[in-house]
Amino acid sequence: MVVSALRRVLPAEDLVYFGDTAHLPYGNKSPAAVCRFVRQIVRFLLPMEPKHVVIACNTATALAMSEIAVEFPQLSISGVIEPGARAAVAAAGAMRVPAIGVIATEATVRSKAYERAIFRRRNMARVMLRPTPLLVPMIEEGRTGDDPLVETALRQYLQSMILRKVDVLVLGCTHYPLLKGAIAKVIGSRVRLIDSAEQCAQDVARRLKRKGLLCGEVIAPGEESSSDDTAAMDGPEPTTGSLRTFVTDDPDRFAFLASRFLGMEIERPTLVEPGDDLAGEVLETVAQPPLRAAG
Numbered sequence: 001m002v003v004s005a006l007r008r009v010l011p012a013e014d015l016v017y018f019g020d021t022a023h024l025p026y027g028n029k030s031p032a033a034v035c036r037f038v039r040q041i042v043r044f045l046l047p048m049e050p051k052h053v054v055i056a057c058n059t060a061t062a063l064a065m066s067e068i069a070v071e072f073p074q075l076s077i078s079g080v081i082e083p084g085a086r087a088a089v090a091a092a093g094a095m096r097v098p099a100i101g102v103i104a105t106e107a108t109v110r111s112k113a114y115e116r117a118i119f120r121r122r123n124m125a126r127v128m129l130r131p132t133p134l135l136v137p138m139i140e141e142g143r144t145g146d147d148p149l150v151e152t153a154l155r156q157y158l159q160s161m162i163l164r165k166v167d168v169l170v171l172g173c174t175h176y177p178l179l180k181g182a183i184a185k186v187i188g189s190r191v192r193l194i195d196s197a198e199q200c201a202q203d204v205a206r207r208l209k210r211k212g213l214l215c216g217e218v219i220a221p222g223e224e225s226s227s228d229d230t231a232a233m234d235g236p237e238p239t240t241g242s243l244r245t246f247v248t249d250d251p252d253r254f255a256f257l258a259s260r261f262l263g264m265e266i267e268r269p270t271l272v273e274p275g276d277d278l279a280g281e282v283l284e285t286v287a288q289p290p291l292r293a294a295g
Contacts, residue, residue, distance in 0.1 A: 001174040001177050001178070001261065002054060002056035002200050002201065003017045003262050004197075004262045005195075005200065006054070006204060007241075009201040009204075009219050010204070010208070010216070010219075010241070011216065011219060011240055013208075013214075013241045014215075014242045015242070015243045016045065016048060016050070016246070017244070017262075018041050018044070018045065018247075018272075019245070019246070019247045019248070019269070020247070020274070021247045021250055021254055022247075022248035023037060023274065025136050026057060026059040026063075026107065027059050027105025027106055027133060027136060029107065031063040031111075034059060034064050034107070035063060035067050035068070038064040038068055042068060046075075051076065052078070052204060052207060053075055054077075054204060055078070055080070056079075056174060056197070057080070058084075058104055058108045058173050058174065059104075059107045060079070061079030061080050061081045061113070062081060062107065062113035065077070065079045065081075076207065078203060079200070080196045080199070081113050083196065083203035084117075084170050084196035084199050084200070085118045086199070086203075087194045088118060088168045089122045092125070092167060092192075095167060097124050097125060097126060098122070098126070099125070099128065099165060100118055100126070100128070100170065101128045101129075101130065101166035102114045102115075102127070102128070102129045102130070102169075102170040103135075103157060103169065103170070103172055103183075104129065104131065104170075105132075105133065105136065106133055108131075108173070110131075112129070114127070114170065114172055115127050115129060126164075128161055128164060128166060130158075130160065132153070132157045132176075134153045135150075135153065135154075135175065135176060135179065139175045139176075139179065140175075140257075142260075144178075144182075145179045145183075145185075150179065150182060151182060154179070154182055154183060154186045155186055161187065162186075162187060162188070166187070166191055167190075167192065168191065169191050169193050171196055172196060173196075174197045175261075177198070180193060180195065202221075215241065216241075245258075245266055245269035245270065246272050248272055248274040249274070251269040254269050255267070255268050255269060
């Protein structure tokens with residue numbers, strides 16, 4: 001979901017997407033294993049000279065971000081947790097003691113990374129974390145928000161947050177926005193939902209702009225619809241960057257599911273055999289101009 005958000009926000013940038021389909025999900029993996037996977041993926045990407053690397057998985061961000069940033073000081077690296085926490089606090093506004101909920105994988109919840117990130121910005125808050133381990137497998141099976149099993153799981157997972165009247169709910173896994181409508185229906189329209197993937201893309205845009213590394217224009221949320229305007233239709237076609245994809249298992253299945261997970265049709269991904277020198281879950285890279293020319 002992060003790569004589709006990046007494509008919307010930064011349509012002129014070249015993206016490299018690496019999905020470790022052989023080892024996902026990361027939610028039930030140990031911190032040591034996740035760090036090893038992410039480390040090996042970053043090494044794989046180094047020859048591509050990325051200008052920014054996104055660890056586009058909440059679990060990988062929670063368990064590996066700090067260590068990877070230290071090991072690769074030459075790289076600009078960010079994750080999905082800090083942008084999500086920042087948006088959650090902003091959404092709480094002037095509430096004296098807001099109740100902020102987070103649903104995520106078991107590993108992300110155990111790490112307490114969201115809790116720490118929220119309290120750094122708002123120490124007067126009630127933070128509720130709820131592991132939701134069944135959601136990722138159901139999403140990857142192709143189940144949607146109108147599936148009775150999905151609705152039952154959501155009602156069970158969200159019941160405690162409904163009773164405690166959360167004000168803001170962070171979707172702390174990049175799979176979960178695919179169920180955003182169903183989650184909103186269960187949790188209630190009063191609760192603000194924070195999409196960590198969308199917030200991550202906006203964060204990358206700010207970072208690249210600050211460093212003078214942007215290709216093209218940043219598309220703010222909601223601006224996509226401006227293409228219906230006559231002026232926009234008469235203007236030049238927006239520049240579209242390239243998208244290259246790599247996976248560690250079953251590229252045909254990934255290509256089939258990409259229209260749902262990435263929001264776009266893609267060419268068949270390149271298979272990278274997992275082994276001692278490579279593993280990882282989901283990681284996107286905004287590439288330097290030389291990679292664009294080579295694409």
